[in-house]
Amino acid sequence: MTKRKFETEVSDLLQLIIHSLYSHKEIFLRELISNGSDALDKLRHLTLVEEEYKSIEFAPRIDIDFDSVARTLTISDSGLGMNQEDLVEQIGTIARSGTRKFVEQLTGDKKADSNLIGQFGVGFYSSFMVANFVEIISRKAGEEQAWSWRSNGQGDYEISEAERDSHGTTIELRLNEAGQEYTNRWGLESIIKKYSNHISYPIFLHFEDSRFEGEGDDRKEIKEPKIEQVNEASALWKRSKRELKDEDYQKFYQSMTNDSQAPMLTLHNQAEGTLEYTTLFFVPKETPADIFHANYRSGVKLYVKRVFITDDSKELLPPWLRFVRGIIDSEDLPLNVSREILQQNPIMESIRTASVKKLLEEFARLAEDEEKYLVFHAEFGRLLKEGLYTDYVNRDKLLELVRYKTTRDETFTSLAAYQERMGEDQKVIYYLTGEKEQSLRQSPLLEAYREKKIEVLLLDDEVDEIVISAVGKYKELELVSINRSDAAEGLKTEDDKAAEREIDPLIARIKEVLGDQVKEVKASTRLSDSPCCLVVDGKDPSIQMQALFKSMGQDDMPNIKPILEVNPNHEIIHKLEKLEDETLFAASSRLLLEQAMLLEGVEMQNPAEFVQRLNTILNRAL
Numbered sequence: 001m002t003k004r005k006f007e008t009e010v011s012d013l014l015q016l017i018i019h020s021l022y023s024h025k026e027i028f029l030r031e032l033i034s035n036g037s038d039a040l041d042k043l044r045h046l047t048l049v050e051e052e053y054k055s056i057e058f059a060p061r062i063d064i065d066f067d068s069v070a071r072t073l074t075i076s077d078s079g080l081g082m083n084q085e086d087l088v089e090q091i092g093t094i095a096r097s098g099t100r101k102f103v104e105q106l107t108g109d110k111k112a113d114s115n116l117i118g119q120f121g122v123g124f125y126s127s128f129m130v131a132n133f134v135e136i137i138s139r140k141a142g143e144e145q146a147w148s149w150r151s152n153g154q155g156d157y158e159i160s161e162a163e164r165d166s167h168g169t170t171i172e173l174r175l176n177e178a179g180q181e182y183t184n185r186w187g188l189e190s191i192i193k194k195y196s197n198h199i200s201y202p203i204f205l206h207f208e209d210s211r212f213e214g215e216g217d218d219r220k221e222i223k224e225p226k227i228e229q230v231n232e233a234s235a236l237w238k239r240s241k242r243e244l245k246d247e248d249y250q251k252f253y254q255s256m257t258n259d260s261q262a263p264m265l266t267l268h269n270q271a272e273g274t275l276e277y278t279t280l281f282f283v284p285k286e287t288p289a290d291i292f293h294a295n296y297r298s299g300v301k302l303y304v305k306r307v308f309i310t311d312d313s314k315e316l317l318p319p320w321l322r323f324v325r326g327i328i329d330s331e332d333l334p335l336n337v338s339r340e341i342l343q344q345n346p347i348m349e350s351i352r353t354a355s356v357k358k359l360l361e362e363f364a365r366l367a368e369d370e371e372k373y374l375v376f377h378a379e380f381g382r383l384l385k386e387g388l389y390t391d392y393v394n395r396d397k398l399l400e401l402v403r404y405k406t407t408r409d410e411t412f413t414s415l416a417a418y419q420e421r422m423g424e425d426q427k428v429i430y431y432l433t434g435e436k437e438q439s440l441r442q443s444p445l446l447e448a449y450r451e452k453k454i455e456v457l458l459l460d461d462e463v464d465e466i467v468i469s470a471v472g473k474y475k476e477l478e479l480v481s482i483n484r485s486d487a488a489e490g491l492k493t494e495d496d497k498a499a500e501r502e503i504d505p506l507i508a509r510i511k512e513v514l515g516d517q518v519k520e521v522k523a524s525t526r527l528s529d530s531p532c533c534l535v536v537d538g539k540d541p542s543i544q545m546q547a548l549f550k551s552m553g554q555d556d557m558p559n560i561k562p563i564l565e566v567n568p569n570h571e572i573i574h575k576l577e578k579l580e581d582e583t584l585f586a587a588s589s590r591l592l593l594e595q596a597m598l599l600e601g602v603e604m605q606n607p608a609e610f611v612q613r614l615n616t617i618l619n620r621a622l
């Protein structure tokens with residue numbers, strides 16, 4: 001028997017793990033099962049490629065057994081196993097590069113160090129969170145001698161010869177106070193299912209089943225040992241794409257999401273190269289329910305080597321892709337990767353970037369079939385728009401994916417199609433924002449554009465305006481809101497300008513009546529059938545946006561006033577010019593403003609006064 005000391009760093013590391021991961025102590029089981037699975041992977045590989053291993057039996061399994069009286073928990077695998085040298089080098093030291101790097105970065109500051117832990121594997125040592133004594137009995141495949149490694153995790157360990165029937169490793173934990181709870185069938189089952197469901201080898205749980213037989217005094221409890229496979233043992237996403245059918249994907253999707261429908265899109269990607277990872281993404285047919293809540297649940301689960309890590313990370317994909325369900329399984333991340341680390345981890349960053357690219361490509365492919373694409377867009381268009389606003393890097397691609405209503409016809413258009421239809425003189429893309437498609441289609445602001453046969457996009461989604469004004473441009477083309485006073489400048493002809501000057505005195509009179517209800521009164525060039533319309537000044541938020549901000553509880557918005565534009569060629573305006581009755585002039589001017597507001601969908605401030613004015617005029621007319 002040999003007694004050896006842990007390297008001092010190992011002792012430090014042990015203390016650190018025990019303290020910083022204490023609240024997640026159940027992960028020790030995940031770590032031990034994953035070690036068993038790694039050892040099975042290694043043996044399988046050797047039996048496939050190495051001559052001297054070809055005769056070795058590969059009967060992969062992991063067994064978990066507990067004894068609630070003796071307070072022990074045993075995890076056993078039929079994998080590669082370890083000999084004496086392995087035990088010293090791999091368990092008793094920190095020769096492994098990951099741990100070495102970890103220890104080198106330790107600062108001695110407890111808090112900073114516990115954060116560090118998430119970047120590296122904690123592995124085998126985590127068993128000391130729940131055990132005060134651990135024994136490993138291992139026999140390496142191809143060797144006769146088995147070895148025992150024992151330690152209480154307090155500074156030294158012992159190694160001696162031992163016996164084991166066949167190759168593999170058994171780890172027996174003598175549970176401490178905190179570990180008592182791991183001698184319970186249901187508890188163990190749920191931890192195994194949670195973290196290790198997709199480990200590719202079967203995990204068997206041994207337990208005692210008890211039942212009662214007989215009646216009255218003869219009634220007695222009969223205990224029987226049982227073994228049950230707990231995990232599903234198949235990570236569908238790890239299987240080759242060629243062997244998977246639509247139906248397999250669909251079943252997997254449905255068991256993962258509880259969705260009764262099949263997914264709209266399925267994307268399976270197995271990346272090999274500098275980084276090795278698998279992603280399997282689904283787009284549901286319908287928007288998941290909580291998606292517009294601030295505390296939505298992420299639909300993507302992270303695995304490391306088939307071991308479940310988290311389904312609670314919003315870092316896996318950018319927030320605008322939160323309608324995507326699925327999994328990411330990395331071969332390169334450490335098992336213990338923490339939430340804070342995920343945010344800045346370069347491996348995660350590459351996976352995320354590549355995943356977003358793949359998804360965008362898939363959406364673009366879908367868009368080749370406009371009819372199908374509009375179904376997708378109806379569900380998720382709003383999130384694409386959110387992406388336009390928040391995901392600067394992917395903005396250009398997203399701009400190709402959004403669709404808008406248009407004055408051209410009753411369907412939707414892409415910006416590319418709009419651009420293609422633009423006349424030679426048209427230098428910008430025009431859009432009109434508002435609440436309802438119907439009132440947009442009838443807006444007086446469109447009149448001049450209709451006359452000049454210029455297409456205008458109709459943006460009736462409340463997010464549109466914020467998004468589009470943030471985006472500003474499609475390729476080289478400026479996106480111009482025709483709700484703004486300056487948008488019509490380009491449309492002006494010399495005649496228009498002359499007409500403008502002529503009605504200057506009238507404008508001054510109207511302005512005097514309306515006072516500070518408006519920012520300005522102007523002659524308009526954009527109107528043909530309507531007497532007037534409302535616009536906003538250059539950079540001011542539109543009238544609808546102001547209403548939106550108010551409805552969101554932003555009361556501190558400065559009260560931004562609209563500009564009233566009047567049509568110099570309209571009969572009403574001509575008549576108004578000649579009107580001498582001051583009372584009637586005032587009532588008419590106010591009515592002009594009020595009708596323009598009504599058309600913008602703005603709530604009437606004082607309906608009683610409005611009706612009164614209307615009646616005054618009605619009275620005259622009748």
Ligand code: ADP
Nearest residue numbers: 035036039081082090091121122123124125169
């Ligand atoms: P990691 O798994 O990240 O390498 P661990 O602390 O979990 O770190 O394990 C350390 C090393 O001990 C492993 O790399 C492996 O070589 C060895 N080991 C641990 N458990 C087993 C096992 N069940 N069978 C064979 N080798 C094992």
Ligand code: MG
Nearest residue numbers: 031035123124
């Ligand atoms: Mg490990």
